[in-house]
Amino acid sequence: MCRYAMYGPYKDIYACFKCRKVFKQTSARELDIIKIQNRHYKCPQCSESxxxxxxxxxxxxxxxxxxxxxxxxxxxxGFTYHSCGCGSGYRPAKLSEIEEFIRSMKVFKSEGEILLRNLTLR
Known part of the structure; x- marks a missing residue:
């Protein structure tokens, strides 16, 4: 079931790779159109994007x-964890598996093809 569509607004999760921290931000559904177009969040600790x-x-x-x-x-x-709540598809568990995963996924050109591939790997 698509839980993000069925239940109230969920906060968006943003990561700072420099500080290795995550922060939840106001969901696009809660913002008006003007704010959505200019959404850019900086890390509160290091000010990196x-x-x-x-x-x-x-x-x-x-x-x-x-x-x-x-x-x-x-x-x-190009691999994030966006989904409708049904899972974002397979992601490698180990760093050593990344190169092969990315190589195998590069066969697909469009974002839709990648999404379809991720859904069929579950």
């Missing part, structure tokens, strides 16, 4: 450098 990770993102422990590196590599290659 935070990355929109999606509702399904579960942050690694702050001192787990390998997992944070894995998440950053996924983000930089």
């Amino acid at each position: 935070m990355k929109d990770m999606g509702h399904d993102f579960k942050a690694p422990k702050q001192n787990d450098l390998k997992q944070w590196m894995k998440v950053e590599l996924l983000y930089n290659n």
Whole structure:
């Protein structure tokens, strides 16, 4: 069931890769159109731009450098944790699996094809 569509507004989850922290921000549904177009959140600690990770993102422990590196590599290659609440699809558990995962996913060109691939891998 698509829980994000069925139940109240959920906060958006943003990550700061430099500080290795996550922060929840006001959802796009709660903001008016003008504010949505200019949404840009900075980390309260270091002022670096935070990355929109999606509702399904579960942050690694702050001192787990390998997992944070894995998440950053996924983000930089277009893989986030956005979904309707049904899960964002398969994501590798280990840093060593990232290269093969990204290579196998690059076969798909559009965002829709990547989403379809992620859904069929579950």
